[in-house]
Amino acid sequence: MCPSPLLEARDLRVTLPGDVGPVAVLDGVSLTVPGGEVVDVIGPSGSGKSTLLRTLARLLPGAQGTLLLDGQPAEAIEPHAWRCRVALLPQKAAIVPGTVRDNLVLPWSLKARVHETAPADAELRAALDRVNLGDVDLDRDADRLSVGQAARIALTRVVLAAPEVLLLDEPDANLDDASAEQVRRMTEAFAAAGGGVVRVRHQRSDELAARRLHLEGGTLGEVAS
């Protein structure tokens, strides 16, 4: 028996204004993401990979189609709650002014998590250790982080917030090999703990994804392994 998908998308359609009229960026895209699995989406630049991730996170106005999380339709889940459970990490790490600690506990400063307790310093340090950022002090000014450090801090922040599905937009683009390997390991650990992952990637396969899907011309196809 196949495991029931954690995240399921049926017949997603997105039309965006283009240079010469509206363009169907997603034209009937369906996708299933079982828990514990990493799914890679590849395709040429501008083919709508980031648009697909945003649609899955319910962060794209005007997107049409059916989304199910753990069998529950999107309409039954409040958008903010959905985004906490299906977490998108955009390509560019958003680092807010303040310390590394401020950035890591940012989700708990928001109303959506007002009833949850932010992780303690010990937990934050352990999380930084896991992505080889043990030498980064929690009190360090976030302005002084390198691009690679900022990307790993942003990923750590999303993982700490414990979503069920991670949507990663080119998580290892612009990273050196060592940083990319740590991001890969963190993603692997997230999936091993039962989470579902959708990654948009340009690089060649890192052997982590169970399936690779190719998005072009608004439709999604399986890439033969």
Place this chain on the structure above:
Amino acid sequence: MTGAAGGVIVIGWWQLALATVFVVVTGVISIRLALGLEKDLAIATVRTYLQLLALGLVLTWVIQNQTWWLVLAILLVMTATAAQIILRRSPDAPKGVYVTSFASMLVTGFVVTFVVTGAIIQVSPWYRADYVIPIAGMVLGNSMNGIALALERVFADLDARDEEILALTALGASSWEAAAPSIRSALRAGLMPTINSMAAVGIVFIPGMMAGQILAGADPLAATGYQIVVMLMVAAATAVGSMLAVLGSYKRRFTDDGVFIERGMRVER
């Protein structure tokens, strides 16, 4: 239209013409340096003549025939025109900003003006045009500048922060939480000119109202009292007006689900 009247030296046509020569010189400089400002400068000069002349005539007539509804009607026209100017100065603002600016100016303009004329200066009757209209003009003019600056800044800043806003929303932020840094910087931008002029007043420059009263022969100390009231009410009107306008309009850039509508997704107005 020349000579002295009641101690005031009246400006005549030839003095006006002499003053206009300075603008002509500026226009010549603009042409020589290819600044491209001469047309705007000419239009602005003609508008200054016509609008102030019309104001003089209207004020003379209103002061002679004042009724409460006439005074209120004039204030409404002033507010509507200011909202129109704000709209023109915020080309990136979303639809509906006219209504928000009009409402913000209406509330702050009317409240501040009538608190000053009714409670502080205590004019009688309450609609006395020679007090209400000039004071409303100062309140509306300054809050118009503050609101226009704040609106221009908030929508430009939101666009500049679109990637950060997406990341924050993805973490569960509400539209308010995602927009708050832009809102704060916009309100500071709207209020800074007023605070700066409050700091420099009396030392670097003599404000228009006080200068006018002194030129008209008033006791400088009596003029000081008026000027302090005006500075404070302008600061309050600008702050409250900008706040109402920004808080009342930033959500137009977000969907009901709290998602920021980026440039590429907008249906242009």
